[in-house]
Amino acid sequence: MNFFDRLHDRIVSVDSIVSVGLDPDPKRIPDHLAEYDLPRWAFNRRIIDATHEHAAVYKPNAAFYEDPDGWRALEETVAYAHGKGVPVLLDAKRADIGNTTRQYAKILETVDAITVNPYMGRDSLQPFLAEEEAGVFVLCRTSNPGGADLQDLELESGEPLYERVAALADTWNANDNVGLVVGATNPDELEEVRELAPDLPFLVPGIGAQGGDAEAAVEHGLANGVGLVNSSRGIIFAGEGAGEDFAAAAGQAAARLQSRLNQYRE
Numbered sequence: 001m002n003f004f005d006r007l008h009d010r011i012v013s014v015d016s017i018v019s020v021g022l023d024p025d026p027k028r029i030p031d032h033l034a035e036y037d038l039p040r041w042a043f044n045r046r047i048i049d050a051t052h053e054h055a056a057v058y059k060p061n062a063a064f065y066e067d068p069d070g071w072r073a074l075e076e077t078v079a080y081a082h083g084k085g086v087p088v089l090l091d092a093k094r095a096d097i098g099n100t101t102r103q104y105a106k107i108l109e110t111v112d113a114i115t116v117n118p119y120m121g122r123d124s125l126q127p128f129l130a131e132e133e134a135g136v137f138v139l140c141r142t143s144n145p146g147g148a149d150l151q152d153l154e155l156e157s158g159e160p161l162y163e164r165v166a167a168l169a170d171t172w173n174a175n176d177n178v179g180l181v182v183g184a185t186n187p188d189e190l191e192e193v194r195e196l197a198p199d200l201p202f203l204v205p206g207i208g209a210q211g212g213d214a215e216a217a218v219e220h221g222l223a224n225g226v227g228l229v230n231s232s233r234g235i236i237f238a239g240e241g242a243g244e245d246f247a248a249a250a251g252q253a254a255a256r257l258q259s260r261l262n263q264y265r266e
């Protein structure tokens with residue numbers, strides 16, 4: 001079954017478009033979890049237990065797992081999320097020449113969807129795009145302040161680069177498996193990209209810790225009701241300093257975000 005059909009079913013069953021970002025910064029994991037073999041996994045397991053009823057997906061960012069223990073923690077986390085019925089979107093921002101991307105794309109045997117970087121062009125993404133059942137979210141207009149440095153550059157046609165990316169991504173969608181990453185910190189761009197790619201679901205990061213616009217994220221992020229609004233630190237570290245109660249605070253933060261976003265859904 002296509003990723004976006006599965007995501008649609010998940011969104012309907014939990015009535016949520018919340019993507020819970022699993023970015024377990026080792027410096028912020030509660031002290032009492034340090035005794036575990038894999039503290040990041042111990043942390044994520046408790047976060048998943050507390051938040052899964054509010055999560056449309058989990059979005060681990062690969063940067064928090066790129067060491068031997070990290071990969072083990074990620075593997076356990078993905079299996080546990082799947083056990084709770086929640087799809088996993090790996091935020092890895094991958095792409096490379098074809099034979100290298102073919103290796104990167106093997107991760108789609110483990111996770112359900114991935115973020116990719118369009119900078120090297122279509123052939124660098126082909127092994128991901130060919131995975132018919134996986135979701136492929138193409139970076140379009142990112143939420144960081146420096147996103148404008150390249151993404152806003154005006155092409156000869158007069159359009160900014162991020163608009164060309166959106167239009168190209170639309171043509172890469174032969175398998176109905178392409179989405180776009182557009183930050184909530186850029187509400188005008190969100191609206192413009194939605195006009196250019198009316199049928200592509202968005203992953204919208206940048207609310208919470210980055211201060212983006214949650215209403216615009218919902219208004220423009222969804223295509224036929226399917227799309228994701230992510231919060232990572234705002235959920236998983238909501239209980240920072242609360243000791244063993246940290247996960248309950250994360251659950252409450254996820255529930256609050258779910259209700260807030262649902263106010264804006266049609």
Ligand SMILES: O=c1ccn([C@@H]2O[C@H](COP(=O)(O)O)[C@@H](O)[C@H]2O)c(=O)[nH]1
Nearest residue numbers: 061142143183205209210231232233234
């Ligand atoms: O444009 C982008 C693309 C990806 N991200 C990632 O999303 C989360 C956001 O974390 P918060 O704690 O909610 O700020 C993180 O993994 C980023 O690498 C993004 O922020 N912006």
